[in-house]
Amino acid sequence: MAVALLVVATAVFGALLAGGGEQGRYLDPDDASLRGSKALAQLLRDRGVRVDRVDSVETAESLAREGERLLLVGAPWNGDYSEAERLANISGDFVIVGDQPYLDVLAPSVDHDGQARLRSREPGCRLPAARAAGNAYLGGRTFEADGESCYAGSLVTAGTVTVLGSGEFMTNLRLAEDGNAALALNLLGSRKAVTWLVPPPVGAGELPGPGGRSIQELMPDNVPWAVLMAVVAVAVVALWQGRRLGPVVAERLPVVVRAAETVEGRGRLYRARRARTQAAEALRGGALDRLTPRLGLGAQPRADEVVAALAARTGLEAGHLGTALYGAPPADDAGLVALAGYLDEIERQVREH
Amino acid sequence: MxxxxxxxxxxxxxxxxxxxxxxxxxxxxxxxxxxxxxxxxxxxxxxxxxxxxxxxxxxxxxxxxxxxxxxxxxxxxxxxxxxxxxxxxxxxxxxxxxxxxxxxxxxxxxxxxxxxxxxxxxxxxxxxxxxxxxxxxxxxxxxxxxxxxxxxxxxxPPFLSRKHLPSRLARLRELEGNHPALVRGQGTEFDSLREYVVGDDVRSIDWRATARRNDVVVRTWRPERDRRVLIVLDTGRTSAGRVGTGWPRLDWSMDAALLLAALAVKAGDQVDFLAYDRAVRAWVSGASRTELLSALVNVMAPVEAELVESDAPGLAAAILGRAKRRALVVLLTDLNSAALEEGLMPVLPQLSSRHLLLVAGVSDPLVAAMAAGRGTAEQVYDAAAAERSLAERRRITARLRGHGVEVVDALPEDFAPALADAYLALKAAGRL
Structure with a gap:
């Protein structure tokens, strides 16, 4: 019982924990939730564009050496400054989604301008990709750059770098609206391959503690040794308790079987099958076996003789006696109980008279 | 270490x-x-x-x-x-x-x-x-x-029924004439002649002796002595069942066997003991009167009920092979109609032609209590099942009696004295 409860509690707790972590990774090509971008990655692959999901600068660099690719920095990249510099030095096109901590490193020629409400906007520029796509869900940050500036400044180009005020239009939630999908495909599908940079997974164990030290580092050095000593102590106690004082003595025990079990079993069978016919027969037979010797009749008296003798002896009505002793079996359980009571009454009367 | x-x-x-x-x-x-x-x-x-x-x-x-x-x-x-x-x-x-x-x-x-x-x-x-x-x-x-x-x-075995021994021995002394009483039955032996006192059976007056003397003289009789009693304990599966809430049938049977043996020894009979299921489990024969009881408890002590069906033909052969002369064979078993029908009934004629057979079985107080159950339908169904088993018991008892077999069927506490009384009744009737 307790074990079952524990198992259920563990499963529920685990599911809650997993559910808590499963809020969707923003602009992740492998994430099928509303915040992810699996749909876009799938569209790109359908069009023959290779999509490589990358979560480290090293991989991005090695992929870039293989040939012309487009680097997409989607979700905010939370690496350090040197990594941002290395990213910026990768050759190829860049598509950068706005709120990056190191935007000035990644796209030095783009300046942050202001904010714009996130909504469906018209392109309002001559950029072919934007014009072909039409309206798109953009806004967020706005930028200044020497290239094209579309969607009220939330999409700017500067050389090989394209900066977006928001990546919302590329999520699974928004992709089907307006020209969002077209715009995303136009922007990302310009090369044969896309290096899709996502933030590296953050493990719980790597969370920096107070002063950046883990619990092992905070523990005094003596504790592991004390645990070792405790193991020794437990072993000594186990040896103490494990040694028996002499052998276990076996004994051949006789069987314990109650003699009345067969009778009880038959009673339960009667009960299970509602065998009123057999039960009534047995009760009547027992009562008759006890009554007939007291009536002074022969060894095998006829039914009417017994009923007549009983009626004369007890003063009970002969019709009732006949029905009780030789009648049809009772129609229900209440009838059977009543029959047993009546038979008892006859026997009591015969004993007393 | x-x-x-x-x-x-x-x-x-x-x-x-x-x-x-x-x-x-x-x-x-x-x-x-x-x-x-x-x-x-x-x-x-x-x-x-x-x-x-x-x-x-x-x-x-x-x-x-x-x-x-x-x-x-x-x-x-x-x-x-x-x-x-x-x-x-x-x-x-x-x-x-x-x-x-x-x-x-x-x-x-x-x-x-x-x-x-x-x-x-x-x-x-x-x-x-x-x-x-x-x-x-x-x-x-x-x-x-x-x-x-x-x-x-x-x-x-504890021999709890030894508390019943003094009263049964008193009855035995009455039979033997140690007490002033005149007992006569078939097969009893002539003891002595004595003067008539008021209350004696007039049929026991010996007229020939009376004619020789001036007094009315009666014959006195005493029960047979040096008869043989063979107590047979069935150690098969039916003896393993516990009656009531305590002992198995086997232990109640042993208790009764000890009381019977103690009584029969005092009555001057020769007591033998056999425990059998599919083989001889214990056998005591020819023990002296003083050592019989200790010999009996000694062989009984390690005997346990085996979970096998008793072999009735083998049992009959063992009895016939061991008791050459006519004896009272007391078979302590269960009056279970199915087991007796298939087991004992076919070999009964062999046994009863040579010996006087007494079959004794302990009845179960739980079944008796169930038969009295009333009130709810469940209890009445149980009562019906109990009545049925009691009816089967009565039927097999009647069949055994029909074959001239004595039957003792009693609740555990009354079993040993009931068996002793049955023995005394046989002794009094001179049927040994």
Whole structure:
């Protein structure tokens, strides 16, 4: 019982924990939730564009050496400054989604301008990709750059770098609206391959503690040794308790079987099958076996003789006696109980008279 | 060897030391080495267990429900004091107390240990081994060793029904004429002539003797003596069932058999005993009058009901082969109609033609209580089932009586006296 409860509690707790972590990774090509971008990655692959999901600068660099690719920095990249510099030095096109901590490193020629409400906007520029796509869900940050500036400044180009005020239009939630999908495909599908940079997974164990030290580092050095000593102590106690004082003595025990079990079993069978016919027969037979010797009749008296003798002896009505002793079996359980009571009454009367 | 709780305590306390000293690794090492050294020292200086010698004394049999006192003398011929605990390993149902005793035997001395046995079951109970654990001077470790000191106590049937013996013996004396009473029956033997007193049966007047004397003279009779009684105990499956809440049928049968044997011996009859299921489990024959009861309880003690169907033809052959002369054969079994129908009934003619057969079975008070159950439908169905089994019992009893077999069917508490009364009735009627 307790074990079952524990198992259920563990499963529920685990599911809650997993559910808590499963809020969707923003602009992740492998994430099928509303915040992810699996749909876009799938569209790109359908069009023959290779999509490589990358979560480290090293991989991005090695992929870039293989040939012309487009680097997409989607979700905010939370690496350090040197990594941002290395990213910026990768050759190829860049598509950068706005709120990056190191935007000035990644796209030095783009300046942050202001904010714009996130909504469906018209392109309002001559950029072919934007014009072909039409309206798109953009806004967020706005930028200044020497290239094209579309969607009220939330999409700017500067050389090989394209900066977006928001990546919302590329999520699974928004992709089907307006020209969002077209715009995303136009922007990302310009090369044969896309290096899709996502933030590296953050493990719980790597969370920096107070002063950046883990619990092992905070523990005094003596504790592991004390645990070792405790193991020794437990072993000594186990040896103490494990040694028996002499052998276990076996004994051949006789069987314990109650003699009345067969009778009880038959009673339960009667009960299970509602065998009123057999039960009534047995009760009547027992009562008759006890009554007939007291009536002074022969060894095998006829039914009417017994009923007549009983009626004369007890003063009970002969019709009732006949029905009780030789009648049809009772129609229900209440009838059977009543029959047993009546038979008892006859026997009591015969004993007393 | 064996460790003690003290060794565990020392190791546990050392954890505290390890927690607070500057070099915990060395502390652990030092602690372990010290403990090991102390344990080795203890083992070296502990008294040696192997050379101890043991002597037992005490009764070899005890009646179930009574207490036997078994003594064990431990002698220490070794050079060191043996201080520790001793366990005498008996079977659990021997009811040994205490389970283990502390001992302290200086070199060259001996100590007497007393154990009490209060067995909970009939049969042979034996001691498997005596184990001694001798502690070292520090009390951290002990030497341990076992010795085989065999001793068996036979737990005899309790013979609870012996309380009924005096009243039945009084009845027997009445029959024998020790009390002033005139008894006459078929097959009784002529005893003596005496003067007529008022109240004597006029039919017993010996007219020829009366004519020779001036007084009316009556003949007195005494019951037959030196008849044979063969008590047969069925140890098959039907005897294993427990009646009521306590003993199996077998034990009630044994109780009744003991009362019958005690009575029959006093009545001057020769009593034999056979226990049988598919083979002879016990056989007592030709025991002298004074030793019969002890011989009976001795062979009965280890007999248990086997979970096999009794072999009735084999039983009949065993009876016929052992009882050459006419005897009263008392068969203690269960009046189970199915078992008797297939087992005893076919061989009944063989037996009843040579011997007088008495079949006795314990009835179950639980079934009687169930038959009286009223009130709810469930209880009435149970009552019907009980009535049915009682009716079957009555039917088989009637069939047995029809074959000239005496039948005793009684509740456990009344079983032994009922069987004794049946025997006395047969004796009084001169039917033995």
């Amino acid at each position: 064996a460790l003690t709780g003290r060794a565990g305590l020392v190791a546990a306390l050392w954890i505290v030391v390890v927690l607070f000293v500057p070099g915990p690794g060395y502390a652990v090492l030092a602690g372990c080495l010290l403990l090991l050294a102390a344990i080795v020292t203890d083992l070296v200086f502990a008294g040696s267990v192997r050379p101890l010698t043991f002597t037992r004394s005490g009764p070899t049999s005890v009646r179930l429900g009574e207490t036997a006192t078994v003594e064990l003398i431990v002698e220490n011929p070794g050079p060191r004091r043996v201080r520790g605990v001793l366990r005498d390993a008996w079977q659990p149902s021997a009811g040994l107390s205490p389970k283990s005793v502390p001992i302290d035997v200086p070199p060259g001395e001996r100590r007497r240990l007393v154990f009490e046995l209060k067995p909970t079951r009939r049969g042979d109970r034996s001691s498997e081994a005596v184990t001694v654990r001798a502690f070292g001077p520090l009390g951290l470790a002990a030497r341990q060793g076992g010795h085989s000191v065999p001793w068996t106590v036979r737990v005899l």
